[in-house]
Amino acid sequence: MLQIKTLITALTVICIASVCLAGLVTFMLWREAGRVLDQRHIRDKMRSTSPIAKLSPAETTMARALFRQAAGGPEAFAAQNLATQAFLEAHQPLALRTQIKRRMAAEQLELEFSEDELVHAYFEHTYYGKGEYGLDVASRSMFGKDPVDLTEDEAFALAAVARAPALRSDPERLALWVTKQKEQVK
Incomplete structure (x- = not known):
């Protein structure tokens, strides 16, 4: 009976330690993700521009075209791309740890800034x-x-070029993309 109690106590301590360690690792990754955003001045650049009350009609059209099938909505897509750009500029390796930090950085941006x-x-x-x-x-x-x-x-043309910059040099393909996107969005 004493051995079972000792075993249960030991397992409880191990579980608590594992949860604490997981929380500590998550906290450290969250801080590292925020540090990359700060080093690349992503937040500063977003704060330095004049506040956005609402997207312009052109931006709304572009958002409809680009983010039509984005999981999590436009803000998640935009935040993930901004975070990805920050990590690429910081020359972070393409490891699982970096991918986790990149997702955490995107979440930080989503918490701090509006969708627009x-x-x-x-x-x-x-x-x-x-x-x-x-x-x-x-x-x-x-x-x-x-x-x-x-x-x-x-x-729509700018949305196409944002997705595939090479379209800028090919007016025929660009026009085809615009027509196709207009049909799909409406």
């Missing part, structure tokens, strides 16, 4: 081909106008 802020930041950090990053730059370069002045077709 995340989607807007995603558009501003996305590569649009020809060495151009950011929706404003791509919009002016491709169409000679600000994103708020884009037509629906132009917004």
